[in-house]
Every structure is written in structure tokens, then in C-alpha cells.
Amino acid sequence: MSDKPAATAQARNSRLKLIALAVLVIAMTLTVAGSLWLVQKKARQLALPTLHSELWQAYQIHMAMDRLLLASQDLLKGKLVPDDLVVRVQVLRSLTQPLEGQHLFDFLPESRPAAESTLQRVISLSRQWDEQAQWGDAAATRQVAEQAAESLPRLQKPMHEVMVATNISLANELDAERQHLYDYFTGLGWALLGLLIGVSLLVLRLVGNYREARELSRNLTELNQHLEQRVTERTAELAEGQALLKQILDASPSDVVLADSSGKQVYFVNQRLMQRLSLDQASDFSLNRLFCNAREALHFREALLARHRVDDWEGLLAGEPPYWGVVSGRLLEYRGGPAQLIWSYDISLRKGMEQELLVLATTDALTGLSNRHAFMQRAQELLKTAERFDQPCTLLMLDIDHFKQINDTHGHQIGDKVLATLGGLLKKELREVDIIGRLGGEEFAALLAQTDQIDAMQVAERLRASVEAMPLPRANGEQVRLTLSIGLASRHPAEPLEGALGRADAALYKAKSAGRNRVARATN
Ligand SMILES: Nc1nc2c(ncn2[C@@H]2O[C@H](COP(=O)(O)OP(=O)(O)OP(=O)(O)O)[C@@H](O)[C@H]2O)c(=O)[nH]1
Structure with missing residues (x-):
């Protein structure tokens, strides 16, 4: 990952180099094209000598002057018609006219003012004669012949110098043109060399870039293969992990x-x-x-x-x-x-175990009734409800009479059976909403819901009678006899359970004292 910025910088560098080389090659190509154009132009100038026609014309002026002189002399001698002279004048004028305003001697090593002024004099005379000598105007033509016959012999020698100067100037100009051509060729050579170097560098750069790209592509392919392999491995690992996880979760x-x-x-x-x-x-x-x-x-x-x-x-x-x-x-x-x-x-x-534990913790094992602790809890809840809805509620304390005697006479086992049978009877005789418990030993309690003292007295009496009439196991051939004393106390408003229990207990004591097998109610 840390190579990434370096690789990016390298790629940018080689791109910049490539652009610089391309610019160089384009510049060199333009230079070569410019040089070729100049060389071609110069070569064409040299190949077409008519481009220097003014110099060649100077030669011909000399010849034309000679012919005009001869023609003038012939006219003056009557050997020539005037119009023929006009032709000669026009020929001379046609040669001098293009030289007007031209600088023929620019290529001389030193200036030749005499030659220059001779040429200007010839140009000026030819112009003047051309204007004078007209077709059909014999008089004017004759005047021109006279002037030519007089002027031209004096100009023959100076005109020779004009020819020499022209020759030198022409040779110099051609030399200069050749030198230029040589210079352009040299420039073209350098430009071609530069182009060659630029193209070579560009090709080298392109080859380098191609190699780098190939190397990069190979590296990328390897990296790709490596990644593909890793992805395949990871996918397999993940699939394995997923399958394992599913197995674990299913199991x-x-x-x-x-x-x-x-x-x-x-x-x-x-x-x-x-x-x-x-x-x-x-x-x-x-x-x-x-x-x-x-x-x-x-x-x-x-x-x-x-x-x-x-x-x-x-x-x-x-x-x-x-x-x-x-x-x-x-x-x-x-x-x-x-x-x-x-x-x-x-x-x-x-x-289930919790339930079992709860039953064990709250139930008296012998009778299946609530034990003391559970009875107290449930009785308290029932009292609270009765208090809230202002309902009557009566507590019975039940105690077997002379139970010690039953134990002593028939044995402890029979005593247990008696207790269990009594528990069953109480459950059967009382309602679901009533709370029944074995408080300990042969002492039981029942809290009758929504029952006032009068109704409770009837219930207690019925219980007492049922117990008395209850069929009990025979032991040692003797019928076991069982009676019950009951103390009864109805709820006082806001009285705690313990208070009612105390009053019921006192009533029970009263029933016992009064001879047992009876129901007594609390007086307070
Ligand atoms: N078989 C048996 N006897 C028990 C159990 N719990 C207490 N006892 C006996 O119950 C008897 C209670 O005797 P007392 O307290 O003298 O009362 P009682 O003989 O019933 O006399 P009164 O209540 O005055 O009529 C004792 O002998 C206890 O051993 C028990 O779970 N099973």
C-alpha cells in the first residue's frame, strides 16, 4: 500500500517526460519543415536565372545602344526609314524601363557611382527618346537620331564599366545566394539531427514506457491472481465458518x-x-x-x-x-x-424444580395443606383483600382433642394417618377460596373468605361434626375416636393477622376448657 504514492509519482514523471519529448519532436519537425522551405526557395532562385533578369538586361542595353547608334547614323545618312529607328528606340526603352528604381550594384564590394550615374543617364535618355520618337513623325524621329548619334558614342566606354560592375555584382549576388543556400542546408542538417535525436529519445521513452507498462501489467496480473487466490481461500474459509456456525447453532x-x-x-x-x-x-x-x-x-x-x-x-x-x-x-x-x-x-x-421446591417449601408433607409459613403469607394477603373491599372474613383455630392419647394408644403411625385424614377432610369441606394450613403438631387453622361470624359458626360446627363422624382406621382391634375443638374469631377492621390469631387461639382455649369437641367464638 505504501508503494502506491511512489508508483503514482513515477507514472506522472514518465508522462511528463513523454510530453516534453513530443513537444521537442514537434518543434524539431517544424524547424526541419521551415529549413526545407527556405532551401527549396533558395534553390529555385538559383535554378531560375531570370530572377536576376535586370542584370542580364544591363548586358543587353549595351547591345541595344550599339544598334540604336548604327540605326541613327543610317537614318541621318538616309539609309533608314524613321519608323525603323522608332523600333530601335522602343527596344532600348523596353530594356531600361524595368531597371528604373532598381539597385543593381548592391553586391559590389565598393560603390561605383560613375557606373550608377551612367546607367541612370541611359535610362533617362531612353525614356526621353521613347517619348519623342513616334510612329509616322519623321521630324521628331530625326531629332532623336541626331541626339543618339551624338550622345551614344560618349556613353560607350562608361557603359563598359557598367557591364563590368554588373558582372561583378551578379557574381557576388550568386555567391551570396549559394552561401545562403549552404547556410540553410547546414541549418537543415542540424534540424534533422535534432529531429533524429528527438525521435530517438521519444522512441526510447516509448519503449521504456512500454516495458514499464508491461512490467506493471505483469505485476498487476500476479497481484490479481494472488488476490483471486486469497478471495477463493477466504470465501472457502467463510463458507466453512458459516457451515460450522450453522452446525453449532443447529446443535x-x-x-x-x-x-x-x-x-x-x-x-x-x-x-x-x-x-x-x-x-x-x-x-x-x-x-x-x-x-x-x-x-x-x-x-x-x-x-x-x-x-x-x-x-x-x-x-x-x-x-x-x-x-x-x-x-x-x-x-x-x-x-x-x-x-x-x-x-x-x-x-x-x-x-418444574422451582415449582417442586415451592411446593416443598410451602406444603406440609403429611397433610398436603399449607405449612405455617405459607398459611401466614396467604392469610395475610386474604386479610388485605378483605380490608380493601371491606369484606367479612373469619379465622378458625382447630386442634385435635387428646391427640397425645391417640399416639400413645395406637402408635405414632396411626397418629400420622389421623392427621392426614383430617387434612383431607378439611380440604374437602372447605372452599377453594378458603385458606387452610397445619400450623404445627395437631393444630390447624383456616381463614374463611367473605364469611361473617354467623356463617363461620355454622361451618365450624359442620366441621366438628364431620370430624366426629369421620371413619378412622382401626388399630389393635379398636376404633380410633377423634374429636375436634375449634376457636373462631372474625376479622376486625385494620387488625393484623397476629391479632386475629391470638383471639382465635383464646377462643380455642375456651372450647378446650369447656370440655372439648366444641366450637367457641372470641368474645372481643
Ligand atoms: N403422630 C403424630 N403426633 C404428633 C405430631 N405432632 C405432634 N404430635 C403429638 O401430638 C401430641 C400433642 O399433645 P398435647 O399437646 O398434649 O395435646 P393433646 O394431647 O391433644 O391434648 P389437648 O390438646 O389438650 O386435647 C403430642 O404427643 C405430640 O407428640 C405428628 O406429626 N404426628
């Missing part, structure tokens, strides 16, 4: 579900739960199918959405048969959206 004693937060899309339900709920496919799952109670499912869902986690929610879960389970949940992120992970496990065994 787990917990039920596991992963669904989106709305519960509409279910991603995973482990095998165990699928079987338990008899689901054909994971998408059939919903919280309503997990919980027996739809309201509980709703409350669990609300708690999970509000707190993002729910731990150890105990509830009755659906199954064949329904069972007690603990459900936990987490709101988490999955596939870019909120999801809920829910797992639960069976606690029916623990619940």
Missing part, C-alpha cells in the same frame, strides 16, 4: 432466529426451532409463533425495540407441548439495516 440447545427489525424478513432460523415450531421454511417464523401468548410476543417486541436488548425474558413458548423458556434479544446491524437476533432456551425442567 445448540438454544433456539436462534435472525430477522430484520420489522420481523418481515427472516434471515435464519436454526434447525431445532424449525422442528419445534413445525416450520416448513424460515420465512414462516414470527414472534407470534414463538410465544404462546400474542400479547406477550407484542410486549417482548416493544421492549426490544425500545431498549435494543432484552435479557432473560421468561415466558410460555409454543411447542408440542408448550414449554417454559427464557428469551433474549439484541437489536443489531445486519446487511446495512437494523435486525433482531433472538435466542431462547427451554427452562421447563428448572421451572
Whole structure:
């Protein structure tokens, strides 16, 4: 990863070099093209001597002057018609006219003013004669002949110098042109050399770039292969991990579900739960199918959405048969959206044991009635309800008469049977809403719900009579006899249970004192 900036800088460098070389090659190409154009232009100038026609014309002027002189002399002698002279004049004029304003001697090593002025004189005379000598105007032509015959002989020698100067100037100009051509050729050579170097460097750079690109491509291919291999390995590892995780979750004693937060899309339900709920496919799952109670499912869902986690929610879960389970949940992120992970496990065994323990802790083993502690708790709750709704409620204290004697006469085992039989009778005779307990030994208590003292007296009397008439096991050939004394106390407003117990106990004492096998009620 740390090579990435270096590689980027290298790529930028070689791109810049390539651009610089391309610019150099373009510049050199333009230079070569310019040089070629100049060389071609110069060569054409040299190849076409007519470009220097003014110099050649200077030569011809000399010849034309000679011919005009001869023609003038012939006209003056009458050997020539005037119009022929006009032709000669016009020929001379046609040669001098292009030289007007021209600098013929620019290439002389030193100036020759005499030659210059001779040429100007000839040009001026030829112009003047050309204007004078007209077709058909013999007189004017004759005048021109006279002037030419007089002027031209004097100009013949100076005109020779003009020719020499012209010759030198022409030779110099051609030399200069050749020198220029040579210079342009040299420039063209350098430009071509530069172009060659530029192209070579560009080609080298391109080859270098190609090699770098090939190297880079090879590296990339290797990297790609390596990555593909890693991806394949990782995919295999992940698939293996996923399969293992699924195996673990399927074998787990917990039920596991992963669904989106709305519960509409279910991603995973482990095998165990699928079987338990008899689901054909994971998408059939919903919280309503997990919980027996739809309201509980709703409350669990609300708690999970509000707190993002729910731990150890105990509830009755659906199954064949329904069972007690603990459900936990987490709101988490999955596939870019909120999801809920829910797992639960069976606690029916623990619940059963708890239930068993509760029964053991609250039940008297011999009679199956509430033990003292449980009786006190339930009696207190019933008293509270009675207090709240201002209902009557009466407490009975029941005690077997001369139970020591039963034990002593028939044995302890028979005594136990008697106690158990009495417990059964009390359960049978009293209502579900009444609370019955064995407070200890042969002493029992019952709290009669919504029963005033008068009704309670009747119930107590009925109990006493039932016990007296109760068929009891025979022992040692003798019929065991059993009677019951009962003390009765109705609830006083705001009186604690202990107060009522004390008053019922006092009433019981009264019944015992009065001869037993009877019911006595508390007087206060
Ligand atoms: N078989 C048996 N006897 C018990 C049990 N608990 C207490 N006892 C006996 O119950 C008897 C109670 O005797 P007492 O307190 O003298 O009372 P009583 O003989 O019934 O005399 P009164 O109550 O005055 O009529 C004792 O002998 C205890 O040993 C028990 O669980 N099983």
C-alpha cells in the first residue's frame, strides 16, 4: 500500500517526460519543415536565372545602344526609314524601363557611382527618346537620331564599366545566394539531427514506457491472481465458518432466529426451532409463533425495540407441548439495516424444580395443606383483600382433642394417618377460596373468605361434626375416636393477622376448657 504514492509519482514523471519529448519532436519537425522551405526557395532562385533578369538586361542595353547608334547614323545618312529607328528606340526603352528604381550594384564590394550615374543617364535618355520618337513623325524621329548619334558614342566606354560592375555584382549576388543556400542546408542538417535525436529519445521513452507498462501489467496480473487466490481461500474459509456456525447453532440447545427489525424478513432460523415450531421454511417464523401468548410476543417486541436488548425474558413458548423458556434479544446491524437476533432456551425442567421446591417449601408433607409459613403469607394477603373491599372474613383455630392419647394408644403411625385424614377432610369441606394450613403438631387453622361470624359458626360446627363422624382406621382391634375443638374469631377492621390469631387461639382455649369437641367464638 505504501508503494502506491511512489508508483503514482513515477507514472506522472514518465508522462511528463513523454510530453516534453513530443513537444521537442514537434518543434524539431517544424524547424526541419521551415529549413526545407527556405532551401527549396533558395534553390529555385538559383535554378531560375531570370530572377536576376535586370542584370542580364544591363548586358543587353549595351547591345541595344550599339544598334540604336548604327540605326541613327543610317537614318541621318538616309539609309533608314524613321519608323525603323522608332523600333530601335522602343527596344532600348523596353530594356531600361524595368531597371528604373532598381539597385543593381548592391553586391559590389565598393560603390561605383560613375557606373550608377551612367546607367541612370541611359535610362533617362531612353525614356526621353521613347517619348519623342513616334510612329509616322519623321521630324521628331530625326531629332532623336541626331541626339543618339551624338550622345551614344560618349556613353560607350562608361557603359563598359557598367557591364563590368554588373558582372561583378551578379557574381557576388550568386555567391551570396549559394552561401545562403549552404547556410540553410547546414541549418537543415542540424534540424534533422535534432529531429533524429528527438525521435530517438521519444522512441526510447516509448519503449521504456512500454516495458514499464508491461512490467506493471505483469505485476498487476500476479497481484490479481494472488488476490483471486486469497478471495477463493477466504470465501472457502467463510463458507466453512458459516457451515460450522450453522452446525453449532443447529446443535445448540438454544433456539436462534435472525430477522430484520420489522420481523418481515427472516434471515435464519436454526434447525431445532424449525422442528419445534413445525416450520416448513424460515420465512414462516414470527414472534407470534414463538410465544404462546400474542400479547406477550407484542410486549417482548416493544421492549426490544425500545431498549435494543432484552435479557432473560421468561415466558410460555409454543411447542408440542408448550414449554417454559427464557428469551433474549439484541437489536443489531445486519446487511446495512437494523435486525433482531433472538435466542431462547427451554427452562421447563428448572421451572418444574422451582415449582417442586415451592411446593416443598410451602406444603406440609403429611397433610398436603399449607405449612405455617405459607398459611401466614396467604392469610395475610386474604386479610388485605378483605380490608380493601371491606369484606367479612373469619379465622378458625382447630386442634385435635387428646391427640397425645391417640399416639400413645395406637402408635405414632396411626397418629400420622389421623392427621392426614383430617387434612383431607378439611380440604374437602372447605372452599377453594378458603385458606387452610397445619400450623404445627395437631393444630390447624383456616381463614374463611367473605364469611361473617354467623356463617363461620355454622361451618365450624359442620366441621366438628364431620370430624366426629369421620371413619378412622382401626388399630389393635379398636376404633380410633377423634374429636375436634375449634376457636373462631372474625376479622376486625385494620387488625393484623397476629391479632386475629391470638383471639382465635383464646377462643380455642375456651372450647378446650369447656370440655372439648366444641366450637367457641372470641368474645372481643
Ligand atoms: N403422630 C403424630 N403426633 C404428633 C405430631 N405432632 C405432634 N404430635 C403429638 O401430638 C401430641 C400433642 O399433645 P398435647 O399437646 O398434649 O395435646 P393433646 O394431647 O391433644 O391434648 P389437648 O390438646 O389438650 O386435647 C403430642 O404427643 C405430640 O407428640 C405428628 O406429626 N404426628
